[in-house]
Amino acid sequence: MKESIALMWRRLPERYKLIGSACENCKTHYFPPRSICPKCRRKGKISRFEYSGEGKVYSFTEISAGPIGFEHQTPYVIAIIELAEGAKCLGQIVDARLADVKIGDPVEGTFRKIQSDDPEGPIHYGFKFRLKK
Amino acid sequence: MQGRKVAIIGVGMTTFGEHWDRGFRDLVVEAGLRAIQDAKLTGEEISAGYVGTMASGALVGQEHAGALIADYMGLNPIPVTRVEGACASGSLALRQGVMAIASGLHDIVVVGGVEKMTDLDTAAVSEILGGAGDQEWELFMGATFPGLYAMMARRHMHEYGTTKEMLSAVSVKNHWNGARNKYAQFQKEITMEDAMTAKMVADPLGLMDCSPITDGAAAVILAPIEKAASYTKKPVEIVASEQASGTLALHSRKSLTSIEAAKIAGAKAYKTAGLTPKDIDVAEVHDCFTIAEIIATEDLGFFKPGESGPAALAGKTRFDAEIAINTSGGLKAAGHPVGATGIKQACEIAWQLRGEGEGTQVKDAKIGLTHNVGGSGATAVVHIYKQGW
């Protein structure tokens, strides 16, 4: 979906730096950021938390039919990553095809274009993951 | 269930498919009139309506669907309310109707579900359906709904050894059922080879693992059970109506091999009805993708985790086997007009319990269940039905 400039800008620090949140009370990590800890509710104390980008592949697939804005990127691999610090998040695995990836493979964070199909529109950048060799 | 007992006294639906010549309001009016006719109502008895539609605004530019339907069904000035919970919108509407009657607020209620999807091209529709997931953190990153379910499938394969063949068996069985359903979008059987070799959409899910884009509408008429007998000889009692919520984003779930919200809604429904999975004769479950049927039949306790795939492959979910799953053809073969699906499931169960299941009639079907899921599992609704006569 084409995001408005304001939405893109609002999420930009989190997408550039993989920022989620952590509850100081129960030590649970979340991604994306939340303002309430679902476990502790009123007792929770949520603060922003920056992930390292290190993690492991929890599950993955290769997208053959890309949605609007991704038509020219196919085929590309998306994965759910178990981040080293706790939470899981969804992102693309760059420079890889389906056969290159296995559940459990270690990954590191990288910074890529997410969407940029409109030649006169803004370029959306953000985190993706790269298999660690 | 607390409050007054509720029964379905009439059902009706349009055929599911590509209705090039009919729009949103035409579809919902046809389904509604058929249900009213089935219940032998004049229409004046109805005191409220609920309608489920996921994305009429995005798909056909029409919001305010409740008022539109009240108007075109000739129901003005009774209140008609639109309910939205992505692909579970239909069942959510049904649950509102059940609550309205159980509470004593209304007597005769019409509940509809509708989606008009083919006015836009596939890419645009996929993008709109993507709104059922986490737009900012899943779809923005390039995920698609087939992609999300593909990651559930891969994890299921990893943890339980489920195979592509098992997924294909679900598709083949649902197409076999769909071929015997005059309302189905695909009234055509397929072979294992068709399913196994279909074009890949998001590995391991191919085209034959995915439900299609569909136009359609379905409606049911609800009444308190004590009044039902005056309209029909075969009222279908709703003995449980439960709903649960889970995280919007798939990556926030503890497990990808089960939909927690569906498990909770199912367990609550069995408890409310005083029944167990073994008591269910026929179930319509939310097979937006083949893996979703595998997971659903585990979440609902028909099979243990990891045993649904082998069960599907062994034919245990055919209409004449251990537990009849998706006798309508499911979302895969009957089609998936998103907001209509939950109500279509209720129609199919009503027909089965009334003995009108035609080519896939389950023998001595007395108790049925519907399982309707929104998005990748953030909303789940389970209803249990039994013969009310």
Place this chain on the structure above:
Amino acid sequence: MSGIVGYGAYVPKYRIKSETIAEVWGEDPDRIKEGLGILEKAVPAIDEDATTLAVEAARIAMKRAGIPRDSIGALYVGSESHPYAVKPTACAVAQALGAVPNLTAADLEFACKAGTAGIQMCMGMVDSKMIHYGMAIGSDTAQGRPGDALEYSAAAGAAAYIIGPNDESMAILEDTLSYTTDTPDFWRRPKADFPSHGGRFTGPPAYFKHVMGAFYGLMQKMDEKVENYDYFVFHQPNAKFPQAVAKQLKIPKEKLADGLIVPIIGNTYSAASPLGLANVLDKAEPGQRIFMVSFGSGAGSDAFSIKVTDKIKNRDRAYPLSKFINEKEYLSYAIYSKLKGNYKGM
């Protein structure tokens, strides 16, 4: 005096061989390989641009420097392929590093030498104590017109240098000198997808005149000679030009070898000499000296005299340039064209 506190280098994973391109245009692949001295070049993935390359290199540089990210006082990105005509690449890089908001940032353009121009700007700001650390990046996803000689060389890569006080540096920037004239050897007008160039005119009056000018200028200024340096790094639009310079200056081949990576990654434009320097720093020992001369069409050259310090021994070795050079995947011309967006309707 200032020096290099940290550095990072990045080259995309994809490569296309010169013979793959030659086959499309009916050229003799051996003549191309011998003529240009380029065997293959680095190609950016479909989701890479000068900004993402710069971020990759900058993050490695930050890790190597081990300095707080809010301590960067200036950030300059030199490129001839900035993704926006208006909107600084440097801002996105600074945000991705977490170096915002208390820093000055700007984009530079000077064909292939915008990266070294940034190093000079940081040197001046550090020396004058305007800032404590500054980052200069050369990053490019260069475009060559299909069928043009540039198609064999125009490559992608990035190198980032953190400039700071010399007592914190792993290599001291002893001195620098530039040689600049108005020379129309290579250009790209606004809205043009591909650059134009003067063919053989890019040689003697452009590359050689400016590289030699800066070389002799700095050597004379410092009263130095070739024998006193262990490594030489020259701008490398192809392998032939820097080799010809080295031959003329009587620089032994082995002193040129580590800084000459164009044969296996192509011409990475603003990143070309900075990447050559990074490859040298990856293996340099304390006390060794490096002489670098960049070149940018238009035209100008920046010469640097660099002395490696003891601190080089503690450099983080997790991401040497060779890691990115060696992890590669070859492309067909069809897929290459897709990644470059050369198909109509994309």
